[in-house]
Amino acid sequence: xxxxxxxxxxxxxxxxxxxxxxxxxxxxxxxxxxxxxxxxxxxxxxxxxxxxxxxxxxxxxxxxxxxxxxxxxxxxxxxxxxxxxxxxxxxxxxxxxxxxxxxxxxx
Amino acid sequence: xxxxxxxxxxxxxxxxxxxxxxxxxxxxxxxxxxxxxxxxxxxxxxxxxxxxxxxxxxxxxxxxxxxxxxxxxxxxxxxxxxxxxxxxxxxxxxxxxxxxxxxxxxxxxxxxxxxxxx
Numbered sequence: 001x002x003x004x005x006x007x008x009x010x011x012x013x014x015x016x017x018x019x020x021x022x023x024x025x026x027x028x029x030x031x032x033x034x035x036x037x038x039x040x041x042x043x044x045x046x047x048x049x050x051x052x053x054x055x056x057x058x059x060x061x062x063x064x065x066x067x068x069x070x071x072x073x074x075x076x077x078x079x080x081x082x083x084x085x086x087x088x089x090x091x092x093x094x095x096x097x098x099x100x101x102x103x104x105x106x107x
Numbered sequence: 108x109x110x111x112x113x114x115x116x117x118x119x120x121x122x123x124x125x126x127x128x129x130x131x132x133x134x135x136x137x138x139x140x141x142x143x144x145x146x147x148x149x150x151x152x153x154x155x156x157x158x159x160x161x162x163x164x165x166x167x168x169x170x171x172x173x174x175x176x177x178x179x180x181x182x183x184x185x186x187x188x189x190x191x192x193x194x195x196x197x198x199x200x201x202x203x204x205x206x207x208x209x210x211x212x213x214x215x216x217x218x219x220x221x222x223x224x225x
Contacts, residue, residue, distance in 0.1 A: 098153065
């Protein structure tokens with residue numbers, strides 16, 4: 001099974017900060033990497049798919065990059081509504097795995 | 108608009124089975140796979156498996172092999188997930204979600220809380 005390691009597990013930041021979350025795959029996954037945001041008591045929502053493609057309706061302050069085994073999600077200019085938990089997800093060989101999550105908290 | 112509407116909360120005893128439904132609407136049902144993902148209280152997301160609505164074929168995470176069955180009914184555009192031999196560790200919110208065309212998960216149901224308790 002492919003393992004997805006996210007870091008950090010939590011980060012404290014202020015409105016306007018730039019936040020970067022990293023996701024590492026235990027094997028090569030090409031660009032089959034997506035990012036999700038989840039707020040307490042809600043289902044996750046898709047932010048980015050295929051490493052760097054912004055889902056329709058998602059603000060442009062969210063961006064994704066990487067390839068192979070190393071991927072990042074960047075939030076440029078953190079907004080109050082961005083305080084949430086973020087998950088990466090890989091999809092290689094039709095088996096899917098989520099990272100452990102990164103909680104973005106108010107500093 | 109795409110909607111995935113799940114059945115209501117369940118309380119089950121250890122050793123029992125639970126069957127959760129997920130009715131899809133607002134898109135071409137045969138075109139998109141349906142995933143099942145669960146989330147234990149205070150924990151992260153765990154992928155359970157996927158069903159192809161056209162062929163009714165499935166792929167399950169190895170951890171759930173032998174205990175989970177995912178099926179679909181094309182006449183009602185509903186997908187089902189049945190988990191057997193329940194134990195307390197299966198207490199979680201179970202989500203159905205639509206698989207997008209780039210292996211992402213683009214729409215999620217509202218979640219179904221399954222509580223396993225004696």
